[in-house]
Amino acid sequence: MNPRKLSLEDYFIRTNFFDLLPLATQIAENLGFSREEMIEAVCKVYDKFCRYPPTKNRTAWFSLVFKEKLYEARGDLLSLRSQS
Numbered sequence: 001m002n003p004r005k006l007s008l009e010d011y012f013i014r015t016n017f018f019d020l021l022p023l024a025t026q027i028a029e030n031l032g033f034s035r036e037e038m039i040e041a042v043c044k045v046y047d048k049f050c051r052y053p054p055t056k057n058r059t060a061w062f063s064l065v066f067k068e069k070l071y072e073a074r075g076d077l078l079s080l081r082s083q084s
């Protein structure tokens with residue numbers, strides 16, 4: 001499957017965070033982030049999950065890390081756009 005054709009849901013499924021998609025959507029909407037930024041952020045969350053998985057509360061861990069990674073994603077995407 002072409003990565004450009006994957007939906008937001010596909011990324012959440014592939015990173016095993018599909019159950020947290022409603023929470024992620026709510027967080028992103030409340031903070032004013034786009035779907036593109038959400039995709040980048042969930043990939044970053046997955047990378048952190050592989051290195052530093054939560055030890056107690058996965059949902060609370062995800063919420064905290066997802067917010068952090070949304071801001072990183074915005075910065076990365078803005079940087080990429082400015083180089084184009």
